[in-house]
Amino acid sequence: MPDTAAENIPFAVRTYSAEALSEAFRKMLLIRKFEEGAEACYTRGQIHGTMHLSIGQEASAVGACMGLSDADKITSTHRGHGHCIAKGADVARMFAEFFGKETGYCKGRGGSMHIADVAKGNLGANGIVGGGLPIAVGAALAAKRLCTGAVTMCFFGDGANNEGAFHEALNMASVWALPVVFVCENNRYGMSNAVEKSTAVASIADRAPAYSMPGTSVDGNDFSAVAEAVEAAVSSARAGEGPSLVELVTYRWRGHSKSDRNRYRSKEEIAEWMAKDPLAGMSAMLLEHGILSEGDMAEISASVEREIEDAIEYARHSAGPEQAEITRYVYTDLAS
Amino acid sequence: MPDTAAENIPFAVRTYSAEALSEAFRKMLLIRKFEEGAEACYTRGQIHGTMHLSIGQEASAVGACMGLSDADKITSTHRGHGHCIAKGADVARMFAEFFGKETGYCKGRGGSMHIADVAKGNLGANGIVGGGLPIAVGAALAAKRLCTGAVTMCFFGDGANNEGAFHEALNMASVWALPVVFVCENNRYGMSNAVEKSTAVASIADRAPAYSMPGTSVDGNDFSAVAEAVEAAVSSARAGEGPSLVELVTYRWRGHSKSDRNRYRSKEEIAEWMAKDPLAGMSAMLLEHGILSEGDMAEISASVEREIEDAIEYARHSAGPEQAEITRYVYTDLAS
Amino acid sequence: MNVQADAVRTLSYAEALREAMDIALGADQRVVLIGEDIGIYGGAFQVTGDLVEKYGEDRVMDMPISELGGAGVAVGAAMTGLRPIFEFQFSDFATLAMEQIVNQAAKVRYMLGGAVSVPLVMRFPAGSGTGAAAQHSQSLEAWFGHVPGLKVVQPATPEDAKGLLLAALEDPDPVMIFEHKLLYKTRGPVPEGAYLTPIGKASLRREGRDLTIVATAIMVQKALEAAEVLAGEGVDAEVIDLRTIRPIDRETVLESVRKTGRLLCVYEAVKTLGIGAEISAMVAESDAFDFLDAPIVRLGGAECPIPYNPDLERAAVPQVADIIAGATDLAQGRT
Amino acid sequence: MNVQADAVRTLSYAEALREAMDIALGADQRVVLIGEDIGIYGGAFQVTGDLVEKYGEDRVMDMPISELGGAGVAVGAAMTGLRPIFEFQFSDFATLAMEQIVNQAAKVRYMLGGAVSVPLVMRFPAGSGTGAAAQHSQSLEAWFGHVPGLKVVQPATPEDAKGLLLAALEDPDPVMIFEHKLLYKTRGPVPEGAYLTPIGKASLRREGRDLTIVATAIMVQKALEAAEVLAGEGVDAEVIDLRTIRPIDRETVLESVRKTGRLLCVYEAVKTLGIGAEISAMVAESDAFDFLDAPIVRLGGAECPIPYNPDLERAAVPQVADIIAGATDLAQGRT
C-alpha cells in the first residue's frame, strides 16, 4: 500500500527494518512459548520453587528494548523472563537455570527470580519488589561517570511504584540527570491488590511531575506504541536530557504465581484482556504492512517451538552443581 | 480601624479571639526564648549531646497547631522543640529532659531528639529523618478505626521529603482517606543540602498530586498564612475528606546542629531571612489590629523570660535517674 | 480473654495461627490485621485465609507494597490504641522495615521514659525449603534477638503457634513471630478456645541423659526425629525447643546441660552469629560450664545465601542426618 | 597502587580515613564518594573534609536523604564499573538500607553464579558516647557478621583505619567499615602512601600469659588501658584486636586461648548476640575448649537502647573499670 499517508503507518513500521520487525515478532513469540514451556515443566514437577509468568505482556518487554544495544543495561523484576529474552538471552541457558543446572545463567544458584544475562546487559531479575530501581540509577550513574554512552532501563510493576525505593530512585535520577528510563509495566495488580486500591493516583505516569521528568502512559499491548514511547525516552536519556517515566498498561493472563487462585479478579476481565492479545496485534500489523506473510509467521513459529524444545532438552541433560561448591561465588575467589 | 474591608483583615485576626492570638504570640516568644536558653545552656556545657534549634520557624510551629486540641496528635522531628511547645508542653519538663533528669518528659532517657509530651498529643520528636511520617499515618488510622474524631499532624522537613517513608506514608494516607495533615517545614536545607540540589521538584507541595491530595505552599514565617492553610487541611481531615500536604516555607537562623560551620550558605542569605523574622511579623499584625499593645507585649515577654529562667532552675535542681534503673522502660514491667 | 484450654483436636500450623487471629478479632475491636495480600488472597501462605470475609476490609487490611511505611503505620496505630497484627509476606522483607522495627517499635517506650508502649504483633514467614532462593528464604531472627525492646518467638508446633500468637497479643510490647514456612502444613493437637503459651519459656520436648539438643523452629521436629534414631543407637538425647529467642529461657537450658554435660545447638539460620552462638556463649559463661564434658557443638546453616538448586538448598541447612551425625560424634567425644 | 609503607607520622583516625580516600580518588577515576553532607559540609564527623574541593562534586557526591536509594545506587554503580565509597551518616541509618545491603550487595554475586561482583565500600560511624541517644548510638555490626557475602571490619587505630579502607577498596566484594565515633579524634602513627591492612586478620596488641582479652573497635583501647592496670596487679593480659568481624581470624584467637586458658570478650554492642557470642562459641566448639581453665566471660553493652543521660550512657557500655574487674575475676577463677 505505497499510497498510505505516513501518519497512518505505525511508528514501528516507519522506523524499523523488516528484519528488525521480524526479529521483534520472533522474540515476542519466543517469550510466549518460553512461558508456556516453563509452565508445562513446572506442572510436570521438573522445575521447583515458584514462577511468575509474563504471558500477555510480550509487547511491553520487546517493544521497550527496541532502542537498546547490548551495551545498554536493564534491571528486571520477579516477572522477568520476557525482559531477559527481549534483551537477547539464550532460552537454553534460561531453562537450564530453572532446572537448577550448572549451565544456567546463574549456575543454578538463582532460578527464575534471579535470572540474568550480564553479557547482554541484563543485570538481573529481582526477588525484591522495587529492588532494581536504585540499582538501575546506580548503573546509569556509572555510565555517566565512565562516559560509556549507555542507557539503563529499569523495569518495575505497578505494585513496585508504591515502594519507597521508587520515590528515592526517581528523585535521585532526576536531580543528577542520569541516563535511565523507568518503565512501569502496569498490569493492574500487584499480586492481588488492584491499582485502584493500592495507588493514590489514576495513572502511574502522573507521578512523573513529582520528579520533574516526562511521564507518558501508553497501551502496553501495542508493540508500536510501546516502542514509540520508550524510544523517545531512551533518546532523551542518551542525549543527556535525564530520566523519563513510561507507563505501559498491560495485563498478565496467568495468576500472580503458581499458587494464585485468581479470586481478586473476574473471568470476564481476564477474557477481555486476552482479547487484546499483544501477539495478535503484532501479527496483524506485520501482515497489514506486508512485513511478514502468514507463511513467514508459521515458519518463525515452528522454529521458535523447536528452539524451546531443544532448550528444555539441553536443560534436562545439563549437570547440576556439585554440593561441595555450595559456598562458591559467595565471595570472589582471590586465589584464582 | 473598624472600616477595613474583611478581605484586608488577616485570616488569623478574623478567626481567632484576642486571647487565642495573645496566647499564640506568647508561645512563639516562648519558643524563641526557649531555644536561646537551650543554646546558652549547651554552650555553658550544661546540656550534652546535640541540639537542633528552630529559631526563625516559630510561626510555622505555632500557626500549624492552631486548629488542634489535646486529643489531636502530632509527630515531630529532630527539630522539634517548637512543635512541642506549640502543642502545649511545659518548658520546665523540657529543660529537665535536656539536662537528663528524671523529671524530664522522657525521664532523661531521650533528650532533645526524642522530646515528647504524650498527654498533650505529642507522640515525640524523632531522630530518624522521616521516621514520624508512617507513624502519623498509623495514629490517623487508629483515630479513624476508633472513631475518636482526632486529627494527626505530621511535621517533617524538606530533607525528609526525599525519604521513601514520605512516599509510602502519603500514598497510604490517601488510599485509606485518613485524617492526617502532612506539614512540610521547608527551611531550604536538609543539613547542608539545598532543596534545589536534593529535590527534583520546585515546591514540595507539587508532590501532592502524586497522591491525589490537596497541596498548598505558603509563607511559613507568616503566622496567619500558616494558620489559614493548615486550618483548612485540618478541617478537611476532620470532615473525613482525607489527608493534605501543606508546605511552609521558612528558614532556620542557626546552623543545622551545634557542629555546623554554615559553609553551604551565605551570610547575606541568613541576614535576608532574619529580616523576615516571624515574631516581628506577628507583633506587627497584633499591634496593627489592636490585639495587643506594646505594653502587653513587654509584659508577656517578661513573663516568658521568667518562665524560661525558672524552667532552667527546675531542670538544674531535679534529680537524675538511678543507674540501677538503666534497663527500666525497655519493656513494660508486667509485675507492676 | 478466657485463658483456659478446652478440648483438643488437630489443626495445621497455619490453621492454628488463623484460629488465634479469629479469636482475637472476635474478642477485641482494637485488633486489626495489616499486610500484603492478606485479604481476598488469604495471604501468600494462606494464613489469614477467609478472615476478611468474616471481619471485613477495615479489620483485615490489604496494604500497598510498602513494608517500611506499613510497619510504621502499625507502630503508630499500636501507640495510639489499636492492636495491630502486621504480616510481612516473607521475613526477608523485614530488611525494608528495620528502621521502624528497630529504631521506633523497639525503642520508643524507652526513649520516652515509659510514656508510651507499642503493643504490636509482627508475623514473619521464614526459612528455606520452598525453592524460592536467596531473597525469599532467609532466617533473620538472630538480628532481632540482639535488639532490646523486642521479643522474638519461633513456634515449632501448631499448639505453640496459636498460644504464642495469643500471648503476643496480650503482651504490651512488640512481639515478633517467626513462622517457618515448611511448618505451615504440619498438623498437631491444638486446644480449642483461647490459651496463652508463655513468651520466654522453652519447652522440654524429650528427656534424655546423654546430651542436650537445643533447637529452634523446624529444627525441633528434625531434632526429635533424630533423637528417635539416636535412641536406637544407644544415645539418649534430651531435646529442648527454645521457642523464644528473646528473652532466652536461660534456666531450662542450663539445667539440662548440668545434667547431660553435652550441648548441641541446631538452627537453620547462618551458623555464624545465629542463635546457637548465644546459647553456646550463655552456657560457656555460666556455672554449667563446669559440667561440660565436651566442646559445645553448633549445627547451623551454611555460610552462603540460600541457593535455588534443590540439592544445594537442602545442603544449606541442617537435616536429620546431620543432627544424628553431630549428636553421635558429640556423645562419643571426650569426657 | 604502591603497597609499600614509607615514613611514619601521627594522624587522627578521621584524617587517616580521609588520607586513604584521597589516595584512592587520586589513583583511580572509578572511585567516587557518595553520602549525605560529605561535600561542602565535610561530613557529619568531618571525615571527608575538603575532599570535594580537590575532586569536585562529581567525585564527592552529596546525596538526598535517601539511604535505601543511595545504597542501591552504590550497589548498581559498583556492579557496573565504579568503585563507590558510600558513607552512612550514622550507622543507625543502615536500618533503612538493609534491603540493598543484605538482599542485593551481599547476595547478587552468589545469586548470579559469579557473573557480577560488587566492589562496594560502605562506611558507618558507629557507637555511643556522644549524647545522641538511642537512634544515633547503636553498634549494629553483629547483624552483618551474620550475612554471608559481606566483609565487616572495625578498625581500632588510625593506622588500621587507613589500611583497612585501602584494603576494602582493593577487595572485589562489599566491605563494611564500622568506625567508632569516639575514635575519630584519637591520634596515632600512620604510614604515608598506600598500604593494605589485611581484612580477616586480627592483631595481637599486647602479649600476656594469664588471660586473653578479645576486643573490638574502641574496646581495644580500653582493654589496653585495663591491661596496664592489671599488669600492676600481677595479671598479665593478652589483648587481641579482632579488627574483622567477618570473616573472623579464628586461628589467632584460638592460639591465644590455648596459651592462656582464659577468655574475656569485650565489645560495645548489646551483649546478647553481639560478636562476643560468636567468639565464645567458636572457642567452645574448637580444640581450644580443652585448654579452658574457666568459663568464657563476655563484657558487652547493657540490654537497653543507649540512654541520653550521660551517666546512664556511660553505664550502658563497658568501661575500663569493668574490664579490670572482669579480668581480675576471671584470672582468679577456678583452674
Ligand SMILES: Cc1ncc(C[n+]2csc(CCOP(=O)(O)OP(=O)(O)O)c2C)c(N)n1
Ligand atoms: C519487597 C517485596 N514485597 C513483597 C513481595 C512479594 N511480591 C512479589 S511480586 C508482588 C507483586 C508485585 O506487583 P507488581 O510490582 O505490580 O508486579 P507484577 O507482579 O504485577 O508484575 C509481591 C507483593 C516481594 N517480592 N518483595
Ligand SMILES: Cc1ncc(C[n+]2csc(CCOP(=O)(O)OP(=O)(O)O)c2C)c(N)n1
Ligand atoms: C534517616 C536519617 N538520615 C539522616 C539523618 C541525619 N540528619 C539529621 S537532620 C538532617 C537534615 C534533615 O533535613 P530536613 O528534613 O529538611 O529538616 P531540618 O533539619 O531542615 O529541619 C539529617 C541529614 C537522620 N537523622 N536520619
Ligand SMILES: [Mg+2]
Ligand atoms: Mg502489577
Ligand SMILES: [Mg+2]
Ligand atoms: Mg530542612
